[in-house]
Amino acid sequence: MGEGKGYDYSTSHRMLECVGIPALGVLTGLLAHEAAQGLRQRPEEAWWAVPTALFLAYLVADFVSGLVHFLGDNFGSETMPILGEAFIRPFREHHVDPLAITRHDFIETNGNNSLICLPAVAAAYTLLPARGELWAAWAALFVASFMLGIFLTNQFHKWAHLEAPPGWVQLLQRSRLILSPEQHDVHHTPPFDTYYCITTGWMNPVLHLTGFFPRLEAVLRWVFRCPKESATREMRT
Ligand SMILES: [Zn+2]
Ligand SMILES: [Zn+2]
Structure with a gap:
């Protein structure tokens, strides 16, 4: 363990994170470059392709978070x-201890998400013919932006x-481009069962009003036959 080193998890995982963050930066940059090359060949399509890919990627990242x-x-x-x-x-x-995250440095905060994003970015970079097809250039930009959103989620949190x-x-935060403290406070208020989105928080009101998470929880508990454990809720303060 890494006591006295500024983090309290294994040194091997820390080293993995130290490699994962720059590797994700390089791969995402390469993927975005491929998307740009593909869209540059179609300037008449780029005006709608770029904003839709960026907006949808950020929105979907919030939902996935x-x-x-x-x-x-x-x-x-x-x-x-x-x-x-x-x-x-x-989680x-x-x-x-909701404030423990504030004591984590950049690598501890963002390392795990970079490792999770790496295989998907590598697959998109390898498989998408971004320079040849419009759909692939759009998808490459979407994946690069989506992964950036996922990578930054814990930082925003x-x-x-x-x-x-x-x-x-x-x-x-005030412009609502990233998760605001006021909105996230709703999640840290009993009964702790709503406002789960932590990238931008844009999806929180929609998912709350439609009862998305309670409905999903009921379906999953029924499908997987796993009744609610009171211990999960009791540990929360
Ligand atoms: Zn939570
Ligand atoms: Zn929180």
Whole structure:
């Protein structure tokens, strides 16, 4: 373990994260470059392709952040292989000590998400014929932007818990371009069962008003025959 080193998890995982973050940056940059090359050949299509890919990617990243957070908070066990350590334990500990995330440095905050994004970005870079097909150029830009949104999710989440974030971060929060503390507070208020999205929070009101997560929870508990464990809720403060 890394006691005294500024982090309290294994040094091997820390090294993996230190490689994963720059690797994701390089691969995402290459994928975005391929998308740009493809769209440059079709300037008459790029005017709609670029904004739709960017907007949808950011919106879907917010939805996926909420879905993964919902699953981590409500399903599975912290001792499950890989998923337990990567998703379930961090989300559940976050409800016991919401400010712990504010003590994590950039690598600890964002390392896990970079590792999760890497295979998808590598697959998109390898498989998408972005220079030849319009749909593939759009998809490459979508995937690159989506992965950037997922990568930044924990950073936005951390900023939402900071007592005094930098002025430019507060500006982004107030303009709702990233998760705002006011909106995220709703999730940290009993009964802790809504406003799971933590990238921008744009999907939170929609999913709350439509009862998306309670309905999904009921369906999953019925399909997988797993009744609600009261312990999950009781550990929250
Ligand atoms: Zn939660
Ligand atoms: Zn939080």
